[in-house]
Amino acid sequence: MISGFEGIQLTTLILIVVAGFAAGWVDAVVGGGGLIQLPALLLVPGITPVQALATNKMGSIFGTATSAATYYRRVGPDLRTAVPMAVIALAGSFGGAVLASSLPASVFKPIIVLALIAVAVFTAVRPNAGELTALRHDGHRHYVIACLIGGVIGFYDGLIGPGTGSFLVIALVSALGYAFLEASAKSKIVNMATNAGALLFFLPHGSLMWGVGLVLGFSNMAGGYLGARTAVARGSRFVRVVFLVVVAALVIKLGFDVWNENFA
Numbered sequence: 001m002i003s004g005f006e007g008i009q010l011t012t013l014i015l016i017v018v019a020g021f022a023a024g025w026v027d028a029v030v031g032g033g034g035l036i037q038l039p040a041l042l043l044v045p046g047i048t049p050v051q052a053l054a055t056n057k058m059g060s061i062f063g064t065a066t067s068a069a070t071y072y073r074r075v076g077p078d079l080r081t082a083v084p085m086a087v088i089a090l091a092g093s094f095g096g097a098v099l100a101s102s103l104p105a106s107v108f109k110p111i112i113v114l115a116l117i118a119v120a121v122f123t124a125v126r127p128n129a130g131e132l133t134a135l136r137h138d139g140h141r142h143y144v145i146a147c148l149i150g151g152v153i154g155f156y157d158g159l160i161g162p163g164t165g166s167f168l169v170i171a172l173v174s175a176l177g178y179a180f181l182e183a184s185a186k187s188k189i190v191n192m193a194t195n196a197g198a199l200l201f202f203l204p205h206g207s208l209m210w211g212v213g214l215v216l217g218f219s220n221m222a223g224g225y226l227g228a229r230t231a232v233a234r235g236s237r238f239v240r241v242v243f244l245v246v247v248a249a250l251v252i253k254l255g256f257d258v259w260n261e262n263f264a
Contacts (some may be wrong), residue, residue, distance in 0.1 A: 008044055008181075013172060013215065016040050020059055020216040024223025027060065031165010031191065032246035033223075034060070035253055036153035038162075043070035044212060051102075053161070054202035055209045057195045063224035064192040071185035081146050082186045085194035089154030090145045093197030096158025096164065104111030112156075113254045116163065119170045120247045123240065125171055136177040150190055157194035158201070163250045165191050169243060175232055180236035180243065188228070206254045 019040035030157060034056060041052040071077060110118030137145060149171045157164040165187050174185035231239050 005138070007238050008212075012043050015043065016212065016216055017219045020063075020218075020219030021223035023060070024063035024220035025114045025219075025230070026223075026242075026246060027063050027165055027191070027193070028070075028184075028188065028224040028227025030243040030246050031142075031167070031187060032250055033063070033220075034162045035246075037250055038081070041212070041216070044126045044209070047209070050202070050205075050207045051203070051209055053209035054199070055216065056161075057198045057202065058208055058210075059220045061192060061195040061199065062189050062217030064195055065224075066118070066221045067224035068185075068188040068192050071188055071232070074228070074232045075181060075185040075258035077182060077185040077189070079189075081143065082189040084143060085146045085150035085186070086190045087150075089190045090193040090200075091151035091155075091199040092151040092154030092156075093158035093194040094201050096155040096160075097198045097201035098158075100159045102158070103124070110258050111217055112160065112163070113251060113258060115167075116247055116251045116254065119166070120244060120251065122174060123170065123244055126186040133179040133182050134177045142176065149175060150193075154197060155221050157191075158197030158198045161198075161246070162254065164194060164248055166243060166250065170240075171251055180239040181231060184231055237258035 019036050023035075023037035025033075027033035038052060038056050040050075041047060041055055043050075047055075060112065118152060135142065149168070153167050153171065155166060156167065165184075168190055169180065169183045169186035172178045172186055173180060176183075178186065199208075
């Protein structure tokens with residue numbers, strides 16, 4: 001299955017386009033678009049989980065690249081922090097994808113649910129967090145922490161994936177002291193690299209469905225452009241609200257997966 005269009009119905013293709021656009025918008029604001037995009041891809045006849053993951057990464061890289069460029073023009077994030085983070089995150093994502101081929105994601109999902117709950121509580125009880133940029137560290141310490149964040153979350157994206165953008169945003173806000181808008185701008189650059197790292201692993205294995213991936217990519221790109229413009233226009237308070245909604249959805253989705261895998 002090279003293109004993925006074999007046997008696909010028009011209604012399914014339209015749903016994929018809509019899901020790609022919505023995922024691009026969510027990813028551009030706070031991340032977490034995979035919650036929308038992956039279920040739509042699983043409707044493609046005969047698709048395997050690995051093909052869905054690979055094609056999802058292809059679609060997402062279009063959107064994250066577009067939103068990263070839009071944020072760069074309108075917010076001007078500091079590339080001295082974002083670029084080293086992105087390089088380390090790319091390597092981490094490749095490593096995570098390698099491990100994902102031999103280790104079930106179900107091993108890590110309970111830990112991720114607990115981490116997401118902690119993130120939501122932290123954001124909810126600290127309403128002023130992320131309103132303004134007030135960096136917590138100077139000099140080399142700032143860049144070392146930034147690169148550690150990129151490596152760990154990049155590895156997570158290659159291994160499991162859902163909520164990568166949200167984890168990047170909250171890490172940049174809580175650990176480094178960026179405002180939500182500035183954190184979201186930087187996270188798109190890093191998230192683009194994590195998508196690329198996973199793709200570097202998936203491509204040689206023939207897992208990518210190019211036709212569906214391109215359709216998904218262009219719709220994701222349109223959503224990413226609109227989402228980045230919306231976030232810039234509405235500011236950090238808006239990004240914070242969307243962030244809490246997306247994290248809540250991630251907790252419900254992954255929590256449901258854990259329950260089904262262990263108790264159903």
